[in-house]
Amino acid sequence: MNTRFSLYGFLLLLSISSCSTSENTDEIFAATPLDLEIPQLFQDRILPPITSPTNPQSVEGVALGRKLFFDPILSGNGTQACASCHNPQNAFSDEQRFSVGIDGSIGTRNSMPLHNLAWNYNQKFFWDGRAVTLEEQIFAPVTNPIEMNNTWPNAVASLQSQSTYPELFRDAFGTTTIDSVLVSKAIAQFLRTLISANSRFDRHLMGENILTPQELNGIEVFMNESKGDCFHCHGNPFNPLWTDNTFHNNGLDETFADLGLGNVTGDPRDNGRFKAPSLRNLAYTAPYMHDGRFATLDEVINHYSEGLVFSETIDPLMKTVAQGGVHISESDKADLKAFLLSLSDESFINNSNFQDPN
Amino acid sequence: MKTLFFLLLATPLFISCNNDNSDTLNSVNINFKFSQNWDGVQVTNADFNNTIYVNEMGRELNISRMRYLLSRFTLTNQNGDVFSTNQFNLVDMANNATLTFNSDLIVPEGTYTLSFIYGFNQEDNIDGAYPILNSASWNWPESLGGGYHFMQYEGSYDVNTEPKPYNLHNGTARVSEGVFEQNFVTITLTNPLVITTGNEIEIKMDIAEWFKNPDLWDLDLYNVTLMPNYAAQKLMQRNTSGVFSATIN
Numbered sequence: 001m002n003t004r005f006s007l008y009g010f011l012l013l014l015s016i017s018s019c020s021t022s023e024n025t026d027e028i029f030a031a032t033p034l035d036l037e038i039p040q041l042f043q044d045r046i047l048p049p050i051t052s053p054t055n056p057q058s059v060e061g062v063a064l065g066r067k068l069f070f071d072p073i074l075s076g077n078g079t080q081a082c083a084s085c086h087n088p089q090n091a092f093s094d095e096q097r098f099s100v101g102i103d104g105s106i107g108t109r110n111s112m113p114l115h116n117l118a119w120n121y122n123q124k125f126f127w128d129g130r131a132v133t134l135e136e137q138i139f140a141p142v143t144n145p146i147e148m149n150n151t152w153p154n155a156v157a158s159l160q161s162q163s164t165y166p167e168l169f170r171d172a173f174g175t176t177t178i179d180s181v182l183v184s185k186a187i188a189q190f191l192r193t194l195i196s197a198n199s200r201f202d203r204h205l206m207g208e209n210i211l212t213p214q215e216l217n218g219i220e221v222f223m224n225e226s227k228g229d230c231f232h233c234h235g236n237p238f239n240p241l242w243t244d245n246t247f248h249n250n251g252l253d254e255t256f257a258d259l260g261l262g263n264v265t266g267d268p269r270d271n272g273r274f275k276a277p278s279l280r281n282l283a284y285t286a287p288y289m290h291d292g293r294f295a296t297l298d299e300v301i302n303h304y305s306e307g308l309v310f311s312e313t314i315d316p317l318m319k320t321v322a323q324g325g326v327h328i329s330e331s332d333k334a335d336l337k338a339f340l341l342s343l344s345d346e347s348f349i350n351n352s353n354f355q356d357p358n
Numbered sequence: 359m360k361t362l363f364f365l366l367l368a369t370p371l372f373i374s375c376n377n378d379n380s381d382t383l384n385s386v387n388i389n390f391k392f393s394q395n396w397d398g399v400q401v402t403n404a405d406f407n408n409t410i411y412v413n414e415m416g417r418e419l420n421i422s423r424m425r426y427l428l429s430r431f432t433l434t435n436q437n438g439d440v441f442s443t444n445q446f447n448l449v450d451m452a453n454n455a456t457l458t459f460n461s462d463l464i465v466p467e468g469t470y471t472l473s474f475i476y477g478f479n480q481e482d483n484i485d486g487a488y489p490i491l492n493s494a495s496w497n498w499p500e501s502l503g504g505g506y507h508f509m510q511y512e513g514s515y516d517v518n519t520e521p522k523p524y525n526l527h528n529g530t531a532r533v534s535e536g537v538f539e540q541n542f543v544t545i546t547l548t549n550p551l552v553i554t555t556g557n558e559i560e561i562k563m564d565i566a567e568w569f570k571n572p573d574l575w576d577l578d579l580y581n582v583t584l585m586p587n588y589a590a591q592k593l594m595q596r597n598t599s600g601v602f603s604a605t606i607n
Contacts, residue, residue, distance in 0.1 A: 045486060047493040121493060223499045225585045232510075236497050238486035244495045269407045313407070316422055316512040316523035319582035 029174025031058035036118060039197035041205055045238050049118035049192070055135060055185045057192065060172040063357070065190030067168065068183060070356040074155050075102050075148035082141065082187070085111045088354050091281035091345075092194060097292035101146040108258060110292035113285045115196040115348065116278065122245045127274045127290040129247060130264045134191055138184040152180040159183070196280055196348035197240065201339070205237055211342065218339025221332045228304070228336050229326055232317050233276040242279040242343060248315040249273045251308035252289065260290065262313075272313050283344035297340060301333050388463040389558040390431065391607065392449045392456075394424065397566045403451050410517055414570035417577050419515040419524070421565065424451040426509040427496070428561070429478055431461060433470040433553075441465045446478070448494060458558075469550045472559060472604050477508030477542040483530065502585055503530030503538035509594070511568065515577050524581045526568060531591035541591055543598045551606045562603045571600035 034057045036049055051057065068074065072081045085099045086092040092114035099111045109127055117125075123132055131137035141147045142155055159165045159178045166176035173182050201219075204211045221228040223236060233250070235242040247261045249272040256262075262271035274290045288294040294303065306325040308318055320326050328336070348354075394401045396411050407422050429446035447459040477483070483505035486492060491506055498505050511526040531539045551559060569575040573593055584590040 045489060045492050047489050220501065224501065225499070225583050229583075231497075231499065232495065235495055236499070238492040238497045239495050241493075310521075312521075314523075316514055316525055316582075319523050319525060322522060 029170075031060045031172055031174075033057070034059045034062060036192060037195065039195060039202075041197050041202055041240055042119070045240060046119065047121065050121065050123060051118060051192065052133065052135060052185075052188065055188060057189050058172060060168070061186050061189040062193055064168045064172045065186035065188065066354075067357055068187050069190055070358050073158050073162070074142050074150060074183075076150040076154070077102050078158075080148050083356065085141075085147070086114055088349055088351075088356075089284065091115055091196070091284040091349055093285045095286070097287050099147070101144070102149050105146040107146045109290055110287060112277070113281055114191055114194050115280055116241055117194065118192045119241050120245050124245075124247075124275070128260045128264050129275060134188040135181075135184045138187045138191075139180065142180075142183075155183070156180060194348075194354060196345045198347045199280065199343045199345040201342040202240060202345070204342075205240065212338065214335045214338040215342045216339075217332070218335040218337070218342075221328060221336045222339060227326065227328055227332060229317075229319065230304070233315075234279050243276050246276060247273040248276055248317070249311065249313045250276075250304075251310070251314050251318045251321055252293070252303070254309050254311050256311070258291065269313060272311055273315075279340055280343050281345055281348065283341050284349055297337050298333070301328075301336055305333060383466040383468065384555050385464050386467055386553050386555050386557075388431070388433070388461050388465060388553070390447070390459045390461060391558050391560045392428075392447070392459070392563070393560055394451060394563045394565055397564065401451075401565060403454075406452070407513075411566070413515075413566065413577070414574055415576060417515045418517050418519075419513055419577075420517050421511070421513040423510060423512040424565070425449065425494075425496075425507075426511075426563070427477055427491075427506060429475045429482060431463060431472070431474045433463065433465050433472055433551075435465075435468050435470050441470075444482070446482070446488075448491060448496060450494070465553060467554050469552050471546070471548055472551060472561075473544060473546040474561075475542055476545050476598050476602070477529070478506060479542050479544075480540050483542070498529035499585070502532045505530055508542065511565070515581070522581060524577055525584060526594060527585050528591060528594040529585065531588050531595075532586055533588055539588075541595050543595055545598065545602050547602065547604050549604070551604065553606065558607050560605050560607050562605070563601055564603070565601075567600040568594070568597050571597060573597055 036051065036057060038049065069082045072078050074081065080102045085094045087094055090113070094111045097110060098107045100106055112127065117134055125131040125134065125137040131140060142150050143152065156178050165178065169178050169182055170176045172186055200210055219237070222230045233244050233248055235244065247270070253272065256272040259271045261273040262268060282297060286295060288297070288300050294300045304325055305328050308321045308325045310321050314321055401421065405421060407420055410418050410420055412418055425448060427446060427448050430442060430444055432440060432442040434440050441463055443461050443463045445461055448456060450456045485500065485504035486497065491497070496506050498507050507527060507529045509526060509528040513524060514521040515524050516522055529541065531541045533539050573596055575593065575597065580587070580590045580593065
């Protein structure tokens with residue numbers, strides 16, 4: 001009896017001591033944790049999203065990131081926000097062929113849509129994969145001379161001198177001292193919430209009987225190796241990200257004005273290889289390809305059907321390059337396009353949580 | 359108090375000793391390593407789009423991608439005791455992390471033979487069932503019987519003259535529309551593997567074998583769009599015969 005009592009006493013002591021350490025956090029700051037809302041479709045079919053162990057999602061962090069994303073304060077002359085080139089109405093892309101920076105300088109790449117970034121399993125961002133985390137990616141545009149053309153000390157000083165930002169950083173990160181790392185963390189938290197999984201095709205996959213015969217034939221063209229043959233690089237109904245998150249040369253050019261992945265790795269075998277983009281939200285993201293060369297989806301489909309050109313690094317999955325493409329019929333082209341458009345998610349671009357809060 | 363505490367601590371130890379009903383033999387947790395070679399010469403992803411190989415019919419080719427799925431690794435000892443796991447591993451030569459696989463197989467030290475399934479057997483080959491494979495876009499189209507690829511082996515041939523792509527993609531074989539035939543292979547290796555603590559089993563793929571054993575592979579006949587091609591699917595299945603071997607390291 002006595003023995004047992006002391007054992008329980010000992011265990012109790014253990015638990016008390018562990019309690020007291022965690023309760024002693026009155027002074028220690030804690031933002032409100034916010035789990036990513038994983039859509040059922042993704043839960044059922046694919047691996048969990050990639051979040052950052054050093055940048056946990058919080059209500060305050062996401063709200064701050066959203067405010068920063070839409071605020072031109074981060075740019076050199078206060079005229080350009082992230083959202084200037086990443087507009088919600090364009091699935092966070094823009095309508096220009098090449099994005100235009102604050103002083104009118106024109107880039108060489110088409111802006112990328114921002115959706116389901118936490119499911120980029122390889123965590124390689126940009127058309128050429130040169131950024132390896134979302135947090136790292138965000139450092140780039142602020143100082144890029146052909147984008148926001150600012151310096152970090154200057155951007156941080158602008159935020160620091162503003163009346164509301166120091167408090168918002170305290171709420172999110174427990175300090176009123178702003179720095180570039182915290183700016184990138186907040187924006188990354190916001191970007192991870194940009195989840196798109198409610199297109200008509202998604203609802204079809206969840207069991208709603210809503211697709212037209214054209215759209216149904218379109219997915220068959222997409223999945224058929226003897227027809228469109230798109231699925232090896234752009235996902236399939238069980239991989240509803242509609243990208244394989246890797247880099248390919250899809251037969252656009254004989255020689256490369258932009259080396260893509262080859263520029264990053266320095267390996268000539270990677271020349272002309274670019275990220276296979278997700279095919280979600282194409283209705284809002286024209287023009288297409290890394291250099292925005294195609295204004296319409298018809299041009300994209302014609303490229304794969306009869307416009308392929310050979311180069312040394314072309315992907316062997318571009319099987320019909322000798323014939324110039326997969327040569328699908330006009331009606332299959334129309335159906336393929338209808339299917340592609342069914343991957344567009346109106347509720348994503350109109351989600352009130354994703355609009356300008358300022 | 360001392361006694362009770364001692365007893366509490368000691369109990370789990372005794373239980374685990376009893377579970378292990380061999381006094382002399384250690385249990386070994388089986389780790390696999392996967393390597394690839396061309397007629398015995400090591401192939402790694404550094405060779406991709408770089409090293410040129412000559413296949414059995416004299417065609418010069420390179421390799422740009424090699425992914426393959428192995429499942430249900432099974433070890434059988436000389437008494438006929440069978441130790442098996444229903445796990446699978448997708449090897450992707452581009453990703454070194456997939457070249458080792460720490461399985462949940464635990465066997466007593468001893469001499470074994472290894473068998474495993476190339477691809478998935480019918481029971482395991484369920485459309486969309488495995489998120490890790492879906493995320494790798496490893497699915498085999500529904501119209502070809504669904505389930506998953508067994509292999510994706512890609513490259514170019516006639517690389518020094520007029521380069522053309524080849525894609526050896528293998529999975530369920532379609533006999534005709536809506537009629538499918540299982541195409542997996544149970545690979546049974548007969549060489550004895552002496553397993554002791556600390557070693558690993560290396561499963562080797564000789565890529566050259568796909569083109570020669572028992573059937574010669576003619577790239578003029580079979581190069582791309584082989585997924586719906588019944589004859590090519592069956593040819594790949596037959597030519598697994600010399601592809602795999604295993605050693606103990």
